[in-house]
Amino acid sequence: MSSEEPRQGWPTAPAYPPSGPAYGGGYGTPAPPAPARGASHRGAWIGAGATLVAAVIGVVGTYLVSSGKNANTVPPTAQGPAPSSQGSDDAPKDASPGQESAPGRESTPDQESTPGQDSSQSPESQATESATATAPAKPADTVVWQGALAITYTEDKDLDSAPPVESEIAEENDFSVYPFGTTHMLRPEGATKALVWKESTRTPTYEDCAGVVDTLGTSTDMKLKTGLVACARTNDGRLARLTVKELTGQGSDTSGVFDVVVWSR
Template identity: 45%
Template sequence: MIGLGGAYLVSSNNGAKATSPAAETPAASAPGAPAQGSDGALMNPSPSPPRETSASRPPASKPVGTVLWEGPLVISVGEPKDLDTAPPVHSRNSIENDVAVIPPGGHVLSPEIGLKGWMEWKDSAKAPSYADCSAVDTLGSKTQLKLKTGMVFCVRTKEGQLARLTVKELDGWASDARGTFDVVVWNR
């Protein structure tokens, strides 16, 4: 019988004392091989190594305003990005994604379910800092933005990170639309 707490051994040994699998003496085995009980069943099999992924959640121990990830990022139609991973990736869970490029009327940046807000940075004299981008909390919105090369905007992600995106290149049209951005993501 298998229950929420684990597995139980059920035996019909006619009154003889039952032993749990953990109490059985393992058969001799090669080093690194899983131990086997007297009935040949595996005991305490070794866990498989953790699966490595190309993106991970940033560590929470970094100070506020620390750069978590910086680099070029391509956002294509049908491939929205989760800016809370390092590097940003497309999440199959749409609530994790923050930004998407959509094609109607040219290149438009669209907020995804996870995005908390964004704002365009209009001061061309300097790139916005972490402190500048924090104004997204009071001045930001979730409306679509028509993109132009050179445009800069700040984003507050689902997990509360701040990010600066600078449009470097816009390519394609309709279902092939994509934008290339220089991205900086800061720790919250």
């Protein structure tokens, strides 16, 4: 047998170079075709593009959600006062008390209230209260009351009233008169203090009485005679001067008539 003849059981060797498909791992089994290089690159690009699109969608979604939340937190636009239902629609409406005037409008003098005044009061009442609050205090030597005054045994007098009368409250009366034998007596009542002015050459002024009554005045009873002058400080602190003009009576009808001047305190 020739050595070049094919042996029994062995496959015939392929021609070289092979014209058919290449052999794989075993004899007679074709190798699987290699994947195309271009198809593999397209798949990678498609996957990267899908990932990028998903990321963009996530960012846009987050922005839209955040924008929606911020839009919900915007405070509502301030509204002006509701128009009044009274009067014509074209007539200007006055702002209610406590509301600010709309831009471009100015408050009239009648609408402005003076600080410290109650807007519910009438202009006349406000003017009276303002005048009272701003009125200057009277000078201390201003005469509150002056005139002839009778003080009797049965009727004391309150020099702090103008004109002086008997007060229903005994402690508010300043002087009383009573008989003592054949003498008329003057008694300072309550917190009243008095003293006899001993200079007969002149009548004491406000300054004269003020300079001695607080230091020398007492609540001691004093004998009266026509022409006697006394300085006094009343229960309410006013300065007074009493000059005896007439004395009458010896019992329950005892009376003294005085020329009285009462100054403001």
